[in-house]
Amino acid sequence: MIKIARIEAFLFRAEVQEPVKTSFGSIPRRSALLLRVEDKDGAHGWGEIWCNFPPFSADNKMRLLETVICPAALSGSYLDPPDAWHALSARVHRWAIQSAEPGPFAACIGGLDLALWDLAARRENKTLRSMLRGKATVDSIPVYASGLNPDTAQDAVARCREAGFRAFKVKVAFGSEIDTRVVSGLARDLRDGERLMVDANQGWDLVEARRSVRRLGEYGLGWIEEPIAADRPASEWAELALLSAVPLAGGENVMGYDAFATLIERGHHGVIQPDMLKWGGVTGAYAVGREAVMKGRSYCPHWLGSGIGLLAAAQVLAAVGGPGMLEHDVMENPLREALGQPFPRVKDGMFPMPNGLGLGLEPDIKASAGWLLNRAEYRSSD
Structure with a gap:
């Protein structure tokens, strides 16, 4: 039984010299919204809430935690983390509709779910992956360098290669000339055993996507990610999957x-990439990952935030098993390492899994104090 006694929220923001550039806009600063959840016995766990875009979306979610999510979470008792996720999702369902903000509600509950899983694993003296899988799991997982801007991709790949990465993903959908030049140059310089993927971030309409998946697919890519908007009809995804020589991802x-379930069953996506801290938390992501792998797809969880979310994605991927790769943002972000200590270092294309309890890390709040914008605490009335 889990009875939450206290929830702390920490909002961090760091300015960076090189924004992350995407087809839908740029991310000029890096934010992180963390949760520390403590039960009535003093056990604790850490969670993170997705907030990288728009640039100040974390501020909205901080107020949502204060006014809605934390009071709801503190008022109940739960059998386990999945029970809490389902109970809270049901409780806030009408509020999310009324406010026209189902995404922020889902993100806050996803972060809380992660914190409760971390807490539960620590109480059981287990790693999160062993808590999920119930048996021995892998000690390292394949990883790829993500977030590469097209105008600095060549230098970034060289830097990432030196840091141990053997797979790289670059942003596209900046125009056919730019995309072709960047992708062809990176593909030409790949070494034996290295892989290249591209991410369009929903940047093409169907007409341009038809041209682009054929053209870029000729470079032997690992996948083409989100060539069109995620909510486009299945017929459009089906057409692009047939036209592309490489898998589509999303x-x-x-x-x-x-x-x-529908996305996996249709089979137009060869690579399944849920973001557990946009929707579902560990509870949803683990279920989706298992189903994806069982149906012959690759499971490559999405993440672009601090070290807490990165390790959560890694732990779930390790529990699900392959095939799949961990998305590791490599663009400038001082919050990534500081909010996840000890931070694992990539070696020979593999991400080493920590053996500490739960997520296997703790954020260094003191070392990150210069980036802390807001801190709040909520307690149970019991």
């Missing part, structure tokens, strides 16, 4: 068990 902008 899932970070999909919400709900039914939506993921």
Whole structure:
């Protein structure tokens, strides 16, 4: 039984010299919204809430935690983390509709779910992956360098290669000339055993996507991610899957068990990429990952935030098993390492899994004090 006694929220923001550039806009600063949840016995766990875009979306979610999510969470008792996720999702369902903000509600509950899983695993003296799987799991997982901007991709790949990465993903959908030049140059310089993927971030309409998946697919890519908007009709995804010589990827902008079950069953996505901290938390992501792998797809969880979310994605991927790769943002972000200590270092294309309890890390709040914008605490009235 879990009875939450206290929830702390920490909002961090760091300015960076090189924004992350995407087809839908840029991310000029890096934010992180963390949760520390403590039960009545003093056990604790850490969670993170998705907030990288728009640039100040974390501020909205901080107020949502204060006014709605934390009071709801503190008022109940739960059998386990999945019970809490389902109970809270049901409780706030009408509020999310009324406010026209189902995404922020889902993100806050996803972060809380992660914190409760971390707490539960620590109480059981287990790693999160062993708590999920119930048996021995892998000690390292394949990883790829993500977030590469097209105008600095060559230098970034060289830097990431030195840091141990053997797979790389670059942003596209900046115009056919730019995309072709960047992708062809990176593909030409790949070494034996290395892989290249591209992410369009929903940047093409169907007409341009038809041209682009054929053209870019000729470079032997690992996948083409989100060539069109995530909510486009299945007929459009089906057409592009047939036209592309390489798998299509997506899932970070999909919400709900039914939506993921349909996406996996249709088979137009060869690579399934749920973002557990946009929707579902560990509870939803683990279920989606298992189903994806069982149906012959690759499971590559999406993440672009601090070290807490990165380790959560890694732990779930390790529990699900392959095939799949961990998305590791490599663009400038001082919050990534500081809010996840000890931070694992990539070696030979593999991400080493920590053996500490739960997520296997703790955020260094003191070392990150210079980036802390807001801190709040909520307690149970019991």
